[in-house]
Amino acid sequence: MQRSIILPVATRFLMPLMLVFSIFLLLRGHNEVGGGFVGGLVAASALMLYAISTSPSALWRLLPLDPRFIAAIGLLISLFSGFISMFYEKPFMTNMWIEAPLPVLGKIGTPTLFDLGVYILVVGVVVWILLEFAEDE
Amino acid sequence: MIIYPILIPLVFAIITVLFWENQRVKRALSIISTGLLMIVNINIFFVVYREGIQVVQVGDWPAPFGISLVVDLFSAIMLLTTSIVAFLLAFYSVDGIDLARRKYGYFPLFQFLLVGVNGALCTGDLFNLYVWFEVMLMSSFVLIALGGERTQIEGAIKYVILNLLASTLFLSAIGLTYNLAGTLNMADLALRLQAVSSSGQVTVIAVLFLVAFGIKSAIFPLFFWLPASYHTPPVTITALFSALLTKVGMYTLIRFFTLLFPFESEYTHTIILISAGFTMLTGVLGAAAQTDLRRLLSFHIISQIGYIFMGLGLFTEYAIAASIYFLVHIILAKTALFLSAGMVESIQGSFDLKKLGGLYKHRVGLSMLFLLPALSVAGLPPFSGFFAKLGLIIAGLESKQYFIIGLALFVSLMTLFSMTKVWNEAYWKPPKDPQYADQQKPVSRWRLAPVIIIVVLSVLLGLFANPVFEVCQMAAAQLMDPSQYIRAVLGMVR
Numbered sequence: 001m002q003r004s005i006i007l008p009v010a011t012r013f014l015m016p017l018m019l020v021f022s023i024f025l026l027l028r029g030h031n032e033v034g035g036g037f038v039g040g041l042v043a044a045s046a047l048m049l050y051a052i053s054t055s056p057s058a059l060w061r062l063l064p065l066d067p068r069f070i071a072a073i074g075l076l077i078s079l080f081s082g083f084i085s086m087f088y089e090k091p092f093m094t095n096m097w098i099e100a101p102l103p104v105l106g107k108i109g110t111p112t113l114f115d116l117g118v119y120i121l122v123v124g125v126v127v128w129i130l131l132e133f134a135e136d137e
Numbered sequence: 138m139i140i141y142p143i144l145i146p147l148v149f150a151i152i153t154v155l156f157w158e159n160q161r162v163k164r165a166l167s168i169i170s171t172g173l174l175m176i177v178n179i180n181i182f183f184v185v186y187r188e189g190i191q192v193v194q195v196g197d198w199p200a201p202f203g204i205s206l207v208v209d210l211f212s213a214i215m216l217l218t219t220s221i222v223a224f225l226l227a228f229y230s231v232d233g234i235d236l237a238r239r240k241y242g243y244f245p246l247f248q249f250l251l252v253g254v255n256g257a258l259c260t261g262d263l264f265n266l267y268v269w270f271e272v273m274l275m276s277s278f279v280l281i282a283l284g285g286e287r288t289q290i291e292g293a294i295k296y297v298i299l300n301l302l303a304s305t306l307f308l309s310a311i312g313l314t315y316n317l318a319g320t321l322n323m324a325d326l327a328l329r330l331q332a333v334s335s336s337g338q339v340t341v342i343a344v345l346f347l348v349a350f351g352i353k354s355a356i357f358p359l360f361f362w363l364p365a366s367y368h369t370p371p372v373t374i375t376a377l378f379s380a381l382l383t384k385v386g387m388y389t390l391i392r393f394f395t396l397l398f399p400f401e402s403e404y405t406h407t408i409i410l411i412s413a414g415f416t417m418l419t420g421v422l423g424a425a426a427q428t429d430l431r432r433l434l435s436f437h438i439i440s441q442i443g444y445i446f447m448g449l450g451l452f453t454e455y456a457i458a459a460s461i462y463f464l465v466h467i468i469l470a471k472t473a474l475f476l477s478a479g480m481v482e483s484i485q486g487s488f489d490l491k492k493l494g495g496l497y498k499h500r501v502g503l504s505m506l507f508l509l510p511a512l513s514v515a516g517l518p519p520f521s522g523f524f525a526k527l528g529l530i531i532a533g534l535e536s537k538q539y540f541i542i543g544l545a546l547f548v549s550l551m552t553l554f555s556m557t558k559v560w561n562e563a564y565w566k567p568p569k570d571p572q573y574a575d576q577q578k579p580v581s582r583w584r585l586a587p588v589i590i591i592v593v594l595s596v597l598l599g600l601f602a603n604p605v606f607e608v609c610q611m612a613a614a615q616l617m618d619p620s621q622y623i624r625a626v627l628g629m630v631r
Binding site: 068072075076079085090095 | 140154193194197
């Protein structure tokens, strides 16, 4: 089957844009529309676009880790964000914030870390599922 | 402190995923996790026993707004019992689960199932309870279908559809509750439902919850998914389900009808008693017709659920205490029976009573591991089943429900009959195929040790019935006086 040239070329421009947009969604997520879950989905669809336009095995090479590990690490990060407050003798998952807002990133606290974990988890799980399907063909 | 029963299996589930390829590490992690869980739960039990109800407001949000985790004595007893069973099952699964299932995520799912169970036992929030049930069900869906055998998929589809229906009802009932009371914190809800208790809406909600959890805990007439699905996965998984899933459904029903709907006694408790009677009867009659050991035991799960339900229907402090004791008894005894059945299968290669035989002649010790819990389930003294049923019958006599007592006794007799049938067929009669007779296939120590421990625990539960029953009575007293629970959660607000 002959591959279309439009898709690879478009992907080359779309993928970085989508990845940046996913980070943007992740960071504005706490009080506005967005968040780790949506951000993760956008990032995962960018990766899937790459897999479709080249090949699933190219995506395998692109990933630093097995998607299973990515998912597990995301979960661990989210879980760890809940533990932070326990070091300060507050109940599990109490929100802790850095007082002064950071440049670009804005206000950072444990919910941001939680969202980051969700982001990584979603990327890992979606890529895991889709690669599993792609292998069958 | 009481967050740990949820966190420990969660952390270990994730770590197990990291070691996806390494079977040895995975099973070691599973044993360590359940062992830690058991130690923590023993600790929690003693803290709750001495100091009363323990509460954590997750995220430091004050009570009616955030999610409260509450452990009272009843929760603590359930936590302790389930974690002991989980610990022993972690040992049993070293050998009792085949390699393909171990590779495809049995261990992480086992941990996630525990997360769900412990969450459901700890939570004090209605919606949070729904979430934990979903965690539990998701893991169980995969566990029941894992392996992908034809019969398994058939059983799994029935199981999944019926449980999803139950979840939908549960969620609708939560929606109605929120519409009516404007809160989902169980302690807060208990206060607010008191104020509207005259309204028929509360009864509607109570019955919706009854149906939703009735499906999950397999009561009459909603039990039919259980015998259709429980015999299909490996016996370790069936034992896990029988010890945890239906029992958590029962836990929730007892919690709801003592905390949230204690004023509904007239209407709902009649329904509960009638349903309990039929649950006992249909379960045991269904078992009588079976020749497959796993199916037979699955029907007995239903029949025994009926007894627990009967305690709730009688709704006196003594009856609830007997139900709690019964829960502990049946979790231990039933797990022992399923695991013994698993060993029978590993020796003679079948669950079919017609093919089995002659085990008693060569394997006396092994036969005892079936006989003792079987007699206990049938309700013979001095085993725990006798005291559990005695408690229920005394409670029944006190509230003059003679019909249900008669039924309970009759079903007990039928259970004995059914267990005798298994004993005759599998252990006593000479085997049909003489090659089985001299087959001395060894049973792995990983399987034998946990079964011995659980049988010993089950026997001890009978021998020390009095102190255990006293603890159950304390738990029941706490349940029947919801003001303690409400005060512990909401503090001195009202």
